[in-house]
Amino acid sequence: MATSSARARLALRRNAVQTAQREEVRALAVGYLRVSTDEQAQRGNSLPEQEQAIRAYATAVGLDLVQVLADPGVSGTVKPAERPGFSQVLQLAAERRFSVLLVKRFDRLARNIALAVTTSAELDTDHGVTIRSVTEAIDTGSPSGKLIFGVLSAMAEQERSVIIERTKGGRMQKAGRGGFAGGVIPYGYLSDGKGGLLIDVERAPIVRRIFDENGAGRTLKSIADSLNADGVPSPKGKRWWPSNVSYLLNNQVYSGKVEYVFVTDGAVTHVNRQGAHARIVR
Structure with a gap:
């Protein structure tokens, strides 16, 4: 062997x-x-x-x-x-x-x-x-x-995939009717518990202040600095920055509208219409 x-x-x-x-x-x-x-x-x-x-x-x-x-x-x-x-x-x-x-x-x-x-x-x-x-x-x-x-x-x-598309379809239909179709509740509003928006009486005045100061010609930085100087917490409870002031000013929800962009299989649906919620600014 x-x-x-x-x-x-x-x-x-x-x-x-x-x-x-x-x-x-x-x-x-x-x-x-x-x-x-x-x-x-x-x-x-x-x-x-x-x-x-x-x-x-x-x-x-x-x-x-x-x-x-x-x-x-x-x-x-x-x-x-x-x-x-x-x-x-x-x-x-x-x-x-x-x-x-x-x-x-x-x-x-x-x-x-x-x-x-x-x-x-x-x-x-x-x-x-x-x-x-x-x-x-x-x-x-x-x-x-x-x-x-x-x-x-x-x-x-x-x-x-089916669940995602079904959910997206439901959101599109809701937005098309002027409803709040999901996402983060905008600063100045509260959830009504039924998928809609209610005005937050504590924060709505801050929103109006920002729009008023912007209308008076103040810069984004100046608005943020004044809010910080007065001890007003930002949406995340921290400091205000020009970026989140700008984000708030460009959100049409405050004028009573809803706006969403949905992308499905490459097709883009842009919803921009009067909403069912109350406006904060005129």
Whole structure:
């Protein structure tokens, strides 16, 4: 029998060590939870419900759940590697601390198909980690699982696109009727709790002052300086600057109008009409 070379023996020992390491973490899992701000109140998407499902699955299939990491209030459009919680997942994967990543649904990983598939592939290729959805019965460690995962990711991305377009369509219709179609409540107004605007009696006089001073020929810097000198807080509760004075002066909402620009598939819709809210300035 031929004697193995030193190089071959080294390779065999390295392979044996790697096999032992893989076997050691084969039954170790990490759970990953994510919820975006808009989903926090929706049924079935809360962090406790996701964790409960993951822990129940791990117990049922005999996986040792070594850690559960979460990204609360993080959109699925944010790259996984840029999320605080998922960054810890990647660190543990690089350290070969587990071999299975558990998620309640694959859309917790990412809404965008490119992000979901790329992240899955990198975990598998770089760290030998497979991903399992505990409610969709899919394991990316198998060829069929990878195929189904890609299909589900595409469906999740399409669902999100539909929701975005539906929401945008609703906003366009509301703006077309003169309603406040979303965004930050303008300084000088309050929400009426029904999607409309009410005049803020405390801040409206500041808005009128700015318009009056601008009408009298004062510069943006001069207006900002006078507000700061009088201790008037800016919309963010800080100092006034020429830029936010200019932004306020150029907002047609104060004259009782609504103005929005919507872009859908390259088509631009500009809405500029009389609004349903009360004006602050004449």
